[in-house]
Amino acid sequence: MASCVEATFAQQKADSLMHYLDLSAKNNPTVLQKLDEYQAALQKVPQASSLSDPELTVGVFLSPMELISGNQVADIQLMQMFPWFGVLKNAKDEMSLMAKAKYESFRDAKLQVFYEVQRTWYELQNVQQEILISEKNIELLKTIERLTQIKFKTGAAGGKISPTLSETLSNAPGGNTGMQTMGGSSGATQISASTSMPSSSMGSSSNDSGLAGLYRIQIEIGDLENNIALLKSQQNTLIATFNSFLNRPLTTTISLPEDLKPDSSGMNFSNPSDSLLVNNPMLGMLKYEQESLNAREKMVSRMGYPMVGVGVDYSLINKNPMYTSSMNGKDMIMPMVKVTLPIYRKKYKAMKAEAGLQRSATAHGYQAAANSLQTDYYQALQSYQDASRRMILYESQGQLAKQSLNIMIKTFSASGASLTDVLQVRQQMLDYDLKKVEAVANYNTAIAWLKRLNANSQIQ
DSSP, rough: OSSEEEEOTOOOOOHHHHHHHHHHHHHHHHHHHHHHHHHHHHHHHHHHTTTTOOEEEEHHHHHHHHETTTEEEEEEEEEEEEEOOTTTHHHHHHHHHHHHHHHHHHHHHHHHHHHHHHHHHHHHHHOOOOOOHHHHHHHHHHHHHHHHHHHHHHHHHOOOOOHHHHHHHTTTTGGOOOOGGGGGGGGGGSSSSOOOOHHHHHHHHHHHHHHHHHHHHHHHHHHHHHHHHHHHHHHEEEHHHHHHHHOTTTTOOOOEEOOOOOOOOOOOSOOHHHHHHOOOOHHHHHHHHHHHHHHHHHHHHHTTTTOEEEEEEEEEEEETOOOTTTTTOOOOOEEEEEEEOOOOOHHHHHHHHHHHHHHHHHHHHHHHHHHHHHHHHHHHHHHHHHHHHHHHHHHHHHHHHHHHHHHHHHHTTTOSHHHHHHHHHHHHHHHHHHHHHHOOOOOOOHHHHHHHHOOOOSSS
16 A cells, blocks of 8 residues: 655755744634634623613503603603622623633643644654665565575585476576575485585575575565564654644545654753743633632622612603693603612522532642643653654664674675574664664653653744
8 A cells, every 4th residue: 555655855954843843723523613612612701891781761641640740751760770789890891801811722732732742753663664674674584595406406516416406496486586485495305415515605504595594584584574464554654743733634645754863943941940830821721710700709608798780760750631731741750760689698698619629629739730830740751761762772773783794794795694694683773773773662651751741832
């Protein structure tokens, strides 16, 4: 299956990861959801700080009411209620602080998406490097295979080659450069015991440079090819995961740099400090929630005081021809005052107690989140330090294994080393190369984790 990863080397931008982070900030549905929630919370501020709507009451008499001063035909009342002093201010403070809490939630969601994008990015790079290393090792094994075939045929030419052995070589896939498949390995057991192969040309063991050695090399090639297939399958899964964070088709091509290099951001990571608690958006959200509940507690306390209403009553009066009073037909205006009587105190006490308990619960949640944050920081710091050590170790070990392998291949070609030793050193070199790229990926991921905990992102 063709890979969806496109490695662009010279043309690849140095800030390609930054490009994907920018896309995730603009397109990720979780980030957009939190942004909409924050903007919706902002709309609650003018709602909470506004007076209740005035009440207009209009009454029309179907038959005019006869009065001494005329006939009343309609009655109009307009009333505006005012809460106790400070209620609107505290309500506005509560909603403003809740909006700030929503903004911190938005920041936290964005930082989490940034971390997930970076973590998946480094996993993709790790898989890509493992595929490249495995492919290079297949080429190396094929080189060792050709050397083994040359030694085998050279040794066979120095003695008597049995008909069975000659037939095995002639039937091997690829002619002189190939070898028989595992299904035909029975031919190797039919080699005549009288076949003479000089020990000087065959190395330390005839099995090392004979058909058994060729079969062993092909087994390792098959294992590497299978591992590459598994890695490409894993790569496709990671591509789908990566694209899901960007909210785009899951098979969209991703551009990766050729090399996996350690993050050189130059940040100084140490034990958790007070700034860790100050900058973290989740703690900021809980802090604003706690402050908003404090404002709510003050608001409900003042809601237990009377509300005052001010209004006017306008009576529309027509003239009555039966009366000659100077007030006849003159409309009446009556100022009005309305006061609520909050005598049922249980609900106000319960509302105040509810706000106090919620504020206490939020305080406990803040402490729990702070403890968890510091624990996570120590874990991320340990991963960072461990990956740093492993990068140095595997770089050194890999260089030694590579030099040792080069020497042993030269010695093997001169019939001075056994195939078993060559393959063992090659396996060591492969292991160190794979461990090194894994350590670099873990190192970069640990840095991304530490930045996430420190609320440090490349895009704000």
